[in-house]
Amino acid sequence: MLPLPAEDALLRLGSRLNRARRARYLTQADLASKSSVSLSTIRAIESGSPTVQTGFYLCVLFALDMLDSLEKVAVLAEDAATVDRLSEDLPKRVRR
Numbered sequence: 001m002l003p004l005p006a007e008d009a010l011l012r013l014g015s016r017l018n019r020a021r022r023a024r025y026l027t028q029a030d031l032a033s034k035s036s037v038s039l040s041t042i043r044a045i046e047s048g049s050p051t052v053q054t055g056f057y058l059c060v061l062f063a064l065d066m067l068d069s070l071e072k073v074a075v076l077a078e079d080a081a082t083v084d085r086l087s088e089d090l091p092k093r094v095r096r
Contacts, residue, residue, distance in 0.1 A: 011048035035063035
């Protein structure tokens with residue numbers, strides 16, 4: 001089960017992808033064909049299902065010519081914990 005903020009984020013993402021598809025005058029079937037993803041997966045993505053594989057989201061973003069927008073996700077310069085440690089020597093890997 002996902003935390004509620006994560007579920008909400010998926011719902012918002014699905015809604016944005018739905019609007020982007022419609023703005024391009026594509027049906028769900030058109031997008032499924034263009035992205036090489038099944039129609040049921042397109043429906044799941046647009047409804048915010050948490051069980052859809054990340055790769056399918058990437059296929060849809062690519063088909064909608066929106067893959068560049070992914071570069072705005074988890075930007076290190078905007079992460080306070082990362083920025084605080086950028087001046088330090090970060091380990092190559094973290095072990096416990």
